[in-house]
Amino acid sequence: MAVTMRTEKTTDRREQIKNKAAQAAAKALRIYEGESKTERFSIKMTPTAKQGLEDLADSLGLSMAELVEQIGRGKLRVESVEDSIA
Numbered sequence: 001m002a003v004t005m006r007t008e009k010t011t012d013r014r015e016q017i018k019n020k021a022a023q024a025a026a027k028a029l030r031i032y033e034g035e036s037k038t039e040r041f042s043i044k045m046t047p048t049a050k051q052g053l054e055d056l057a058d059s060l061g062l063s064m065a066e067l068v069e070q071i072g073r074g075k076l077r078v079e080s081v082e083d084s085i086a
Contacts, residue, residue: 032069041068 045053057067060076070076 033073037069 053064053067057064060067062070067076071078
């Protein structure tokens with residue numbers, strides 16, 4: 001029984017460390033180029049458009065929030081399909 005309690009304590013400590021690391025990472029994500037991420041933005045779109053944005057974000061290795069952040073900061077350029085075909 002003592003071994004089980006020690007294992008539980010070790011597991012709890014590991015979870016605490018993971019949680020602290022996750023909190024630090026989340027805080028770092030809220031700061032972008034010295035600017036705090038405080039603005040919330042909500043949009044409505046079709047399921048097809050949402051899936052397209054998710055696919056694009058995934059292909060770039062970004063979250064959807066980071067995709068929008070980079071577009072808004074001019075780090076990613078949006079080009080219409082017609083323009084790229086011509």
